[in-house]
Amino acid sequence: MKARLYGLPGSHPTMAVGAMLEYKGIDFRRIDLVPFLSRVIVRRAMGLPQNTVPVLTIEGRRIQGSREISRELERLRPEPPLFPSDAGQRFAVEEAERWGEEELQHPIRQVSLGASVRLLLTFQNLRPLIEDRPACRLARRAVPTYAGDAPPVFPPAWLEPLRSAAAAR
Ligand SMILES: N[C@@H](CCC(=O)N[C@@H](CS)C(=O)NCC(=O)O)C(=O)O
Numbered sequence: 001m002k003a004r005l006y007g008l009p010g011s012h013p014t015m016a017v018g019a020m021l022e023y024k025g026i027d028f029r030r031i032d033l034v035p036f037l038s039r040v041i042v043r044r045a046m047g048l049p050q051n052t053v054p055v056l057t058i059e060g061r062r063i064q065g066s067r068e069i070s071r072e073l074e075r076l077r078p079e080p081p082l083f084p085s086d087a088g089q090r091f092a093v094e095e096a097e098r099w100g101e102e103e104l105q106h107p108i109r110q111v112s113l114g115a116s117v118r119l120l121l122t123f124q125n126l127r128p129l130i131e132d133r134p135a136c137r138l139a140r141r142a143v144p145t146y147a148g149d150a151p152p153v154f155p156p157a158w159l160e161p162l163r164s165a166a167a168a169r
Contacts, residue, residue, distance in 0.1 A: 001077065003028040003058040006042070008035055009148025010119050013066040013105060014054040020070055024077045026058075035123070035150050067101055114142030122148040129162045132169075 003021060007014030009032050021028045033041055039051035048055060048064045056063045056072070063072045074082050083090050109116065117139035121127055130136055 001026050001059065003056055005030045006038075006055040006057075007032050007053045008038055009122065009150075010115070010146065011053055012108065013101070016066050017054045017056060017069050020073055020082060021056075023080065023082070024073055026073070026077060028056075032148065034153060035148075037153060067097060070097065114139045118143040118146045119148075122146055123150045123154075125150075125152045125154045125159060126162070129159070129166045 003026055005014065005017055005021065005028050007017075007030060014030070018028070018030060033053065038053060042048050042053060042055060042064070043051040046055065046062060048062065050064055052064070054064070054066055054069060056069045058072070059076060061072070063069050070082055083093055113135070117135050121131060121136060121139060
């Protein structure tokens with residue numbers, strides 16, 4: 001059984017799906033999409049209902065979302081199990097998974113200030129406009145290396161306000 005895991009650099013739900021695949025012993029290749037372009041690829045080219053990753057292709061199917069993927073993996077390869085067989089325990093695990101996805105996942109994106117700003121620094125378009133700011137120095141100290149280097153994909157009009165602010169500093 002072979003799989004392809006589409007993600008984004010730094011995506012924690014994609015990391016979680018990678019861990020599920022490793023736990024199940026399923027061979028997979030991880031493909032990191034370019035941020036923002038990923039939305040078009042996932043929605044338009046792959047024809048999926050949401051514009052987000054993780055997306056897994058496996059056994060001729062395309063599955064989107066970490067919780068949907070965990071269930072499909074359990075169906076395709078029951079052993080070793082991701083969910084307990086006891087109904088009460090399974091309910092508790094599913095509830096923990098729901099909480100992690102619905103309530104914890106997004107606030108972590110917001111509170112991890114150093115990591116978020118460090119992610120911003122992986123955009124070639126943005127880097128020269130922001131890297132002299134104290135928040136970026138903090139981000140580089142907190143996260144010295146960060147996987148990913150996004151090519152210049154932003155329309156010039158989006159960058160203009162940042163350019164003017166940088167020139168005024
Ligand atoms: N809640 C979803 C994750 C959805 C999500 O927000 N994915 C992010 C990456 S961690 C994404 O694709 N962001 C791209 C964008 O919003 O453009 C899950 O657990 O599968």
